[in-house]
Structures are given as C-alpha cells and as structure tokens.
Amino acid sequence: MKKKKHRRPARPAPVQPAPPPPQGPPSGVKLDSPIAIYSGGFGVREAERLLWRAGFGPSPGHAQVLASMGLHAAVAALTRPSGAPTLTGADPTDEDGNPIAPADFWGHDHLWFLDRMVRTDQPLVERMTLVWHDWFATSNDSVGQQQLMLDQNELFRRHALGSFDQLVHDVTQDPAMIVWLNLDQNSRWSPNENYARELMELFTLGADRGAYTEQDVRQLARALTGFEFDWSDELGMHNFRYVEASHDPDDKTVFGQTGAWTWEQGVAMCVRHPMHPSFFVQKLWSYFIPTPPTQADRQALEALYVSSGYQVRPVLEAILLHPDLHAGSRMVKPPVVLLAGLLRALQRSVDGEYWIWYSENAGQRLFYPPDVSGWDDSRWLDTSTVRGRFELVSRALSGRVLDGDAVDGYDTTETPEQAVAAARAWAGDPALTSETVALLTSFAADALAGAGGWQLSTYRGLRQNALRHLILASPDYQTS
Amino acid sequence: MPSCGCNDYSRTQLLRRAAAEAGRGLPAIEPGMPMPAGTGLTRRSFVSRATGLALSVYGAASLGPKAFEEGIAAAAAQASSERVLVSIFLSGGADSLTMLAPTSAHPQYAAARPTLALPGGQGIPFAEDSSLRWHPSLAGLAELYGEGKVSVMPAIGYDDANQSHFTSRHYWEVGEVNPFGRWGWLGRYLDEHGVADNPLQGLALGWDLQPVLAARDVPVATVAEPDNYGFWTPGVWGTVQDKMLDAFGDLGDPPTSDVGLSQARSAVAATGRLRDQLAPFQGGYTTPAGVTYPAGDFATRLSALAAMLDGGLPLKVVAIESGGYDTHSNQAGSLPADLLEIGDSLRAFQRDLEARLLQDRVLVHVWSEFGRRPEENGSGTDHGAAGAGFVIGSQARGEMVGEFPGLATLDEDDNLRNSSDFRGVYCALLEQWLGVDAGPIIPNASSFARPALVA
Numbered sequence: 001m002k003k004k005k006h007r008r009p010a011r012p013a014p015v016q017p018a019p020p021p022p023q024g025p026p027s028g029v030k031l032d033s034p035i036a037i038y039s040g041g042f043g044v045r046e047a048e049r050l051l052w053r054a055g056f057g058p059s060p061g062h063a064q065v066l067a068s069m070g071l072h073a074a075v076a077a078l079t080r081p082s083g084a085p086t087l088t089g090a091d092p093t094d095e096d097g098n099p100i101a102p103a104d105f106w107g108h109d110h111l112w113f114l115d116r117m118v119r120t121d122q123p124l125v126e127r128m129t130l131v132w133h134d135w136f137a138t139s140n141d142s143v144g145q146q147q148l149m150l151d152q153n154e155l156f157r158r159h160a161l162g163s164f165d166q167l168v169h170d171v172t173q174d175p176a177m178i179v180w181l182n183l184d185q186n187s188r189w190s191p192n193e194n195y196a197r198e199l200m201e202l203f204t205l206g207a208d209r210g211a212y213t214e215q216d217v218r219q220l221a222r223a224l225t226g227f228e229f230d231w232s233d234e235l236g237m238h239n240f241r242y243v244e245a246s247h248d249p250d251d252k253t254v255f256g257q258t259g260a261w262t263w264e265q266g267v268a269m270c271v272r273h274p275m276h277p278s279f280f281v282q283k284l285w286s287y288f289i290p291t292p293p294t295q296a297d298r299q300a301l302e303a304l305y306v307s308s309g310y311q312v313r314p315v316l317e318a319i320l321l322h323p324d325l326h327a328g329s330r331m332v333k334p335p336v337v338l339l340a341g342l343l344r345a346l347q348r349s350v351d352g353e354y355w356i357w358y359s360e361n362a363g364q365r366l367f368y369p370p371d372v373s374g375w376d377d378s379r380w381l382d383t384s385t386v387r388g389r390f391e392l393v394s395r396a397l398s399g400r401v402l403d404g405d406a407v408d409g410y411d412t413t414e415t416p417e418q419a420v421a422a423a424r425a426w427a428g429d430p431a432l433t434s435e436t437v438a439l440l441t442s443f444a445a446d447a448l449a450g451a452g453g454w455q456l457s458t459y460r461g462l463r464q465n466a467l468r469h470l471i472l473a474s475p476d477y478q479t480s
Numbered sequence: 481m482p483s484c485g486c487n488d489y490s491r492t493q494l495l496r497r498a499a500a501e502a503g504r505g506l507p508a509i510e511p512g513m514p515m516p517a518g519t520g521l522t523r524r525s526f527v528s529r530a531t532g533l534a535l536s537v538y539g540a541a542s543l544g545p546k547a548f549e550e551g552i553a554a555a556a557a558q559a560s561s562e563r564v565l566v567s568i569f570l571s572g573g574a575d576s577l578t579m580l581a582p583t584s585a586h587p588q589y590a591a592a593r594p595t596l597a598l599p600g601g602q603g604i605p606f607a608e609d610s611s612l613r614w615h616p617s618l619a620g621l622a623e624l625y626g627e628g629k630v631s632v633m634p635a636i637g638y639d640d641a642n643q644s645h646f647t648s649r650h651y652w653e654v655g656e657v658n659p660f661g662r663w664g665w666l667g668r669y670l671d672e673h674g675v676a677d678n679p680l681q682g683l684a685l686g687w688d689l690q691p692v693l694a695a696r697d698v699p700v701a702t703v704a705e706p707d708n709y710g711f712w713t714p715g716v717w718g719t720v721q722d723k724m725l726d727a728f729g730d731l732g733d734p735p736t737s738d739v740g741l742s743q744a745r746s747a748v749a750a751t752g753r754l755r756d757q758l759a760p761f762q763g764g765y766t767t768p769a770g771v772t773y774p775a776g777d778f779a780t781r782l783s784a785l786a787a788m789l790d791g792g793l794p795l796k797v798v799a800i801e802s803g804g805y806d807t808h809s810n811q812a813g814s815l816p817a818d819l820l821e822i823g824d825s826l827r828a829f830q831r832d833l834e835a836r837l838l839q840d841r842v843l844v845h846v847w848s849e850f851g852r853r854p855e856e857n858g859s860g861t862d863h864g865a866a867g868a869g870f871v872i873g874s875q876a877r878g879e880m881v882g883e884f885p886g887l888a889t890l891d892e893d894d895n896l897r898n899s900s901d902f903r904g905v906y907c908a909l910l911e912q913w914l915g916v917d918a919g920p921i922i923p924n925a926s927s928f929a930r931p932a933l934v935a
Contacts, residue, residue, distance in 0.1 A: 182808045185858040192857035194808040330740030381747035394712040401715025435734035443727035465715035466724035475744035
C-alpha cells in the first residue's frame with residue numbers, strides 16, 4: 001500500500017448545499033415483511049443509524065426529517081426512490097478547480113463515485129452500488145480501462161434495488177467483468193474457468209457447501225464460452241460481444257442436468273440452484289446487520305426472495321425494518337462510507353485528488369478491491385487504518401478550523417461542558433456514548449490545566465478544534 | 481470435502497459466535513468460505529522499547545505491554561542460537577511448470593502449452609532431474625540450488641486438491657485438509673512450544689496477520705511501516721495537541737459489550753499506544769556491504785528480517801506473503817517479472833544472512849496454495865493441483881523431495897499429480913528443523929512420510 005502525504009496549506013472550504021432528504025411514498029405507508037419489524041421508538045438516533053447503514057449518514061437535518069416520517073416511510077424513502085437521482089451542489093474538481101475526468105485521469109474514478117455518495121438524494125441506490133461493487137468485486141488493477149469500470153458501476157446502479165437474476169445476467173456480459181475474470185479467453189477451443197468458478201463460489205453459491213463440483217466448474221465454463229472483444233491502440237478494448245461461433249454448442253452437464261446450455265442458461269441455473277437463496281440472504285444481510293439472522297428469519301427471507309422472483313428490494317426492506325438493525329449491535333462503517341458521511345455532515349464538496357490517497361490510507365480505494373472476494377469487512381480497523389481514518393477527519397476539517405482571531409479571541413469563560421456541547425453541535429450532534437462524552441469533558445478540562453494569560457483564550461480555541469476532531473475520529477463515529 | 485448441505489449455517493454461526501464471544505466483532509464471511517485462521521483474535525498494538533519495534537500483537541488478551549517487554553527480553557537472552565523458520569506464501573497459485581519447466585523429455589509439455597512453454601534450449605539445468613529446467617527468471621534461486629542450499633519439491637500438494645484459492649490456502653495455512661480449522665500450523669507450534677509473553681515469536685511482515693501464524697493461546701505480531709506514524713491535527717498545537725492525541729487513544733479504553741463499538745475502541749486504543757511508543761524507531765535498517773536487494777516490498781521485508789535477526793530479536797517463525805500468481809491470462813507478461821523479484825530477493829536474503837553469519841540459523845519454506853493446470857487456456861493457466869515448493873538455507877539438505885510425476889498421467893481433473901504431501905513437509909520442518917514432535921501439531925502426523933529436509 002502506498003502511503004503519501006498530501007498536505008496543502010488550509011484555505012477556507014466552501015459550504016456545499018445539502019442534498020434534499022430521501023423522498024419516497026407519503027408517510028402512512030406500511031411495508032410488508034415476513035420477519036419481525038422493529039417496534040421501538042423511531043427518533044432522530046434511529047433515523048441517524050438507518051441513514052448510515054442504508055446510505056452515507058445524515059446531511060444536516062436529514063435525520064430529523066426521516067424520524068418525523070416514521071419507520072416504514074423512512075425505509076420506503078430509501079428503498080423506493082422516485083425518478084432519477086439528482087446531485088445537489090458543486091461538481092467534483094481537482095485542487096485547481098478543474099472538472100474531474102473519471103474515465104481518463106488516474107484516481108478520478110474514485111472521486112466520481114465518492115461525489116455521487118456525497119451529493120445524491122437517493123443514498124441507498126449509491127450504497128447498493130457499493131455493495132454490488134464489493135459482491136462482484138472487480139479491480140481496475142487488472143482491467144486497466146477506467147471507462148469499463150465506470151460502465152460496470154452504472155450497471156450496478158441500474159440494478160441497485162432490482163432483480164438479482166437480471167444483475168448476474170448483465171454482470172456476466174459486462175466488459176469489465178469479462179476482462180477481470182478472463183471470460184474473453186474462455187472459448188470453445190480453450191475454456192478458461194475463472195469466471196465459472198467465481199460465479200459459483202463468490203457470486204451465487206459459496207464454496208465447500210456441496211453446491212457444485214469441480215466438474216460443474218468446467219462444464220459451466222463451457223456454457224459460458226463465446227465472449228470476445230477487439231483491441232486497438234486508438235480505442236483500447238472495445239466491441240465486446242458474444243460470438244456464436246466461439247461458443248461450445250455441445251451438451252454440458254451442470255448440476256446434474258445435461259443440455260446444450262447457453263451462457264444465459266448457465267447463469268440462470270446458478271441463481272435457480274436450491275442453495276443460492278441461502279447464500280444470497282446471508283450475504284445481503286451481512287452488509288447491513290453485523291449479527292447473523294436466526295434460522296427462521298433466514299428461511300423466511302429465502303422464501304420471500306424466491307417468491308418475489310429473485311428481487312433485491314423486498315428482502316432489503318425486511319432487513320432494514322428488522323429489530324436487529326435498529327436495536328442491535330453497532331457496525332463499523334466502511335472507510336468510504338465514513339468519508340462520504342463526513343463530507344455530507346460538513347457540507348463539503350469533493351474538491352481535490354487528495355481524497356484518493358486519504359481513502360487508500362484508510363483502507364478502501366474504490367475500483368481497486370483487494371481481490372475477487374471484495375473487501376474484508378472483518379478487518380477494516382487496525383493501527384494503520386485507524387490512523388488513516390483520523391487523517392480523513394484531519395483533511396475534512398482542514399479549512400474549517402478556528403484560526404487567527406477566532407482562536408486568540410476565544411471566549412475565556414467557556415467551561416469544559418460548554419466546550420463539548422459546542423463541538424457536538426458543530427459536528428451535527430452525532431450519537432456519542434456517555435463514556436465518550438465523559439472522556440471528552442475530561443480532556444476539555446485537562447487541556448487548560450496550568451494555562452494562564454493569553455493561553456486562556458487561545459487554548460480554548462485550540463480545545464474547540466481538538467474536540468470537533470476527536471468527536472469525528474472517535475470510536476463512536478467509526479460505527480453506527 | 482465435508483458436505484455442509486445438511487446444516488448450511490451451523491459453521492458460520494459457530495464461528496461468528498466464537499468471534500463475538502472474544503469481543504472482537506463479527507467477521508463477515510461468505511457461506512461456505514473457510515474462516516481464515518485466527519479470525520477474531522484480539523489485536524493490539526505495542527512497541528517494544530527494548531527493540532524499538534512497533535508491533536501489532538494478536539492474542540494473549542490478558543497480558544499487557546509490560547509483560548510482553550519482559551517476555552521479549554527473556555527470550556532475547558537466548559535468541560542468538562535459536563533456529564528460525566520463515567514461511568513465504570506465493571498467493572494466487574504459482575505455476576510450477578514455469579518455475580521448473582519440463583524439457584522435451586516430456587513431450588506433453590509443449591503440446592499443453594503451445595504459447596506458454598519455455599522454448600527448448602532456454603532455462604538453467606536442474607541437476608537432479610535433467611527433464612526439468614529452472615526458468616531463467618529464477619536464476620537467483622538456481623544459483624542457491626547450485627550451492628546445495630535448496631531442497632526442491634517439484635510436485636507438492638495433497639490428494640483430491642481443492643481448486644478454490646480461499647479453501648486451498650486455508651488447508652495449507654491450518655496444516656490439514658479441514659475447512660473448520662481455526663489456527664495456523666505455525667500458530668499451533670507456538671501454542672505448544674512458544675511462550676505466553678513474547679509476541680515476536682510469530683511475526684508477520686506486512687499489513688495483516690498471516691493465518692499460518694494464528695495461535696490459540698500465545699501472542700504473535702505483525703510489523704509494517706513503523707517509521708511513518710504521525711498524526712495531523714489542523715488547528716491544534718502545543719500542549720493542547722499532546723493532550724488531544726493522548727485523549728484520542730483514551731477514547732478506546734472503556735469496555736463495552738457492543739461488538740462493533742468494541743472493535744472500534746480496541747483499534748483506537750491500540751493506535752493511541754502505538755503513537756506514543758514509536759519515537760525510537762525512525763532509523764530504518766542497514767544492509768551489509770555487497771548485499772543488494774531488488775526493489776519492492778517483498779525484498780524490503782526480507783532485508784528488514786535479516787536486520788531484526790542480526791539485532792537479536794527473539795523470532796521463531798516468520799511469515800511473509802507475496803501475491804500476483806493467479807495467472808489466468810497474460811501469464812507470459814506478468815509471471816517472469818514476479819519470479820525474478822522472488823528469486824533475486826531470496827538470493828539477496830541468503831547473502832545477507834551469510835554476511836551477518838546468521839545463515840545456519842534460518843530456513844526458508846516457500847509455498848503456494850496450488851500449482852496450475854498443465855493445459856494452458858490461451859494466454860494463461862487455470863487452477864491446478866500439485867505445485868512447486870522450496871526449502872532454502874545453508875542448512876537445507878538440498879535434495880529433491882518426491883520426483884516430478886510427469887505429464888503423461890494427470891489426475892482426474894487433468895492436473896499435476898502430487899509426489900509429496902505438504903503435511904509431510906510440515907512434519908519434517910517441525911521435527912528436523914525446529915526439533916519438536918509433529919504429533920500434537922499436525923493432525924494425523926503419523927500418516928505422513930517425512931522427507932529429509934535438513935542437512
């Protein structure tokens with residue numbers, strides 16, 4: 001992992017207007033779920049968590065808006081957005097204010113996706129796009145053509161809340177995926193089983209569950225033959241297509257069924273495999289709730305998934321309504337989710353390439369997952385990435401801190417309690433545990449120990465900057 | 481392969497519960513994907529003041545930095561004669577038929593590899609089997625082989641090889657063909673023969689714990705970039721900054737039963753401690769005159785390892801991963817460069833150890849989760865079964881382990897058959913190099929033949 005410092009002198013950071021809150025059906029809507037629905041109070045704190053789990057945290061005021069809708073309408077506002085998403089505020093730029101070039105400039109792909117997370121009024125659509133990017137993890141490290149990665153990302157966005165069946169079908173003929181898992185090299189004359197294996201192992205069925213055999217991998221690879229593309233200096237990889245003549249037309253035996261399976265039939269057989277629904281439900285659930293579903297809940301969701309015709313939205317709605325999300329354990333925010341949420345909360349725009357390095361140091365560079373199994377959600381936090389997260393906050397605060405007269409002329413009567421309250425309010429009043437509030441208050445008192453003269457105002461100004469930073473870097477804020 | 485179809489989730493739930501009970505969060509795994517060994521271990525950062533090393537310590541949750549410091553000091557007092565085993569994992573499934581390319585004595589080779597076969601006449605002769613050649617990019621390794629310092633396993637693996645990266649590497653990591661294994665084979669060695677308070681006894685060089693080292697009872701550690709650990713605090717300086725950074729680490733201290741918060745607090749607490757303690761370690765390493773490592777992380781880690789051993793650090797088992805071997809396509813474009821880096825780095829490491837007079841204390845074991853299929857797929861190769869392995873060092877016996885089984889008869893999946901079993905090699909390394917009984921460490925140890933690996 002590269003470690004680069006990118007510290008420019010701070011300049012005032014402009015305030016980005018907040019996007020409108022998620023809009024869905026009118027309040028009063030009742031969603032259906034075959035499993036338990038959270039029945040406790042749904043206030044600002046619950047809405048705040050929902051926005052972090054199913055989006056990128058609240059922009060100022062959004063948690064209040066969602067709380068006033070009630071649980072069902074708040075979930076529906078996320079899962080049933082109407083019309084095309086809109087992006088509010090300034091378009092992303094590099095440090096010099098030039099527009100980004102997502103397809104052409106190194107790292108601008110990352111800025112492009114990050115910007116959508118920050119500015120969209122349909123946060124769950126972007127969050128599911130991120131989920132699919134992890135689920136069908138494809139890296140530009142070997143694809144090497146950013147436009148293909150962006151096209152794949154748009155595919156994930158189109159299918160964000162739709163049919164998984166259709167998603168897998170379309171991913172299979174997606175150019176970035178074709179390059180990433182070598183489908184173009186899988187011809188009737190020399191089958192390459194890379195895609196066939198990962199389609200079953202990582203995308204639809206899971207390894208070592210008895211769902212498929214090595215023979216199935218090879219036979220499915222034959223069904224998936226026929227994809228090709230052209231290459232030229234001018235266009236790079238282009239003209240991705242399916243060529244009948246390169247497809248193996250003979251019989252293949254997959255999961256015990258023999259036929260002259262086409263690639264579409266082969267993909268559909270994976271989704272219709274009896275062990276696919278359990279794989280799907282468990283994996284989708286794990287993106288939103290850190291504790292596994294009960295067996296009864298899982299089976300109910302599997303039945304819902306199958307009866308819906310392999311639709312994502314019904315299962316997702318049931319997960320987002322479930323008590324384990326609203327009243328269960330906290331969950332570590334993925335690094336880009338944290339970053340997008342910081343920018344939302346602080347109303348900042350994506351205004352420089354530095355966010356590429358900062359994201360990478362925090363452990364997540366979009367379009368470059370570590371391997372085909374995606375990012376490891378159990379290992380987001382260690383002593384390297386916590387420092388990376390601390391510095392994400394540093395950079396987000398840069399240009400927003402008190403300085404000059406605001407520090408040197410700071411109110412000399414502010415108590416530690418008042419200082420903590422002011423910093424919490426400034427940071428958008430994120431949920432903090434009582435232990436954290438106590439430690440912050442203790443720091444606020446200690447920060448002035450022994451101070452006298454000019455220090456009484458200046459140190460209070462520095463203390464305020466420090467408290468804002470500590471709140472956003474705290475363990476509480478790393479989780480939701 | 482056990483069928484989990486009867487109760488798909490029992491294992492997942494069991495492991496998630498175990499992780500939760502350890503208070504360390506809930507690893508997300510796919511149904512059926514083996515949980516990497518060591519998942520759920522506590523992880524804390526710690527700097528040994530005596531050695532100046534920044535460590536992430538896994539396990540031994542009840543011990544504090546002071547105990548580790550004493551443990552390291554006690555172990556260091558006797559470290560100068562202890563033997564060290566270095567496990568090097570070539571992840572992705574390295575193509576053994578490139579590393580040791582068959583000659584025309586195996587006519588199936590050129591047929592199976594119309595575009596990827598090493599042309600006849602190229603390559604470096606392999607003394608023990610004239611039907612094989614070292615790939616020219618492995619000249620560094622071939623040079624050590626010529627000096628009798630490399631034992632070659634031309635076809636190592638296990639029967640009914642699993643062709644999933646994630647599953648097969650897991651088997652190699654836990655030292656048994658068992659997706660349920662939770663502890664690395666070297667971790668089990670440390671559980672049996674290590675000490676409770678020396679995290680350096682099992683050291684991963686890199687960003688993450690290597691699962692081979694995952695131990696149930698004793699601490700192990702990782703070291704990565706200890707000389708770059710500053711914290712930027714815009715708008716805060718002086719004593720307020722010092723107190724702020726102390727306070728940041730303190731935010732990780734309160735105990736909590738919430739798994740997500742517990743994960744975040746532990747990591748923040750560890751980060752705070754590490755920041756405090758990193759000051760002594762800013763100098764970097766000196767490499768002896770005449771020893772030149774190639775560029776890259778892999779070589780940098782080996783050079784650091786040689787310096788750490790020379791510094792008397794009490795290491796017993798060390799693990800390093802180097803990736804990029806999953807060559808489904810463009811194999812000719814990427815593999816030679818990767819092999820060149822590995823071969824040259826391993827030669828430089830050996831020369832470094834020799835310059836420091838440490839060469840008789842260190843044995844290196846190189847492995848990959850599987851080899852690749854003899855028949856190429858166009859521009860690359862798919863997952864195979866048996867692959868190549870190496871044991872390197874001045875004390876290596878330098879004698880081939882198992883013969884090259886040839887390409888005329890392949891296994892039922894058209895992959896190379898194995899002529900040695902990785903578990904037998906593990907048993908031999910434990911018994912012949914580390915001097916311990918393999919029985920308690922490798923399941924069914926008595927059923928595996930031990931190759932002679934040590935001089």
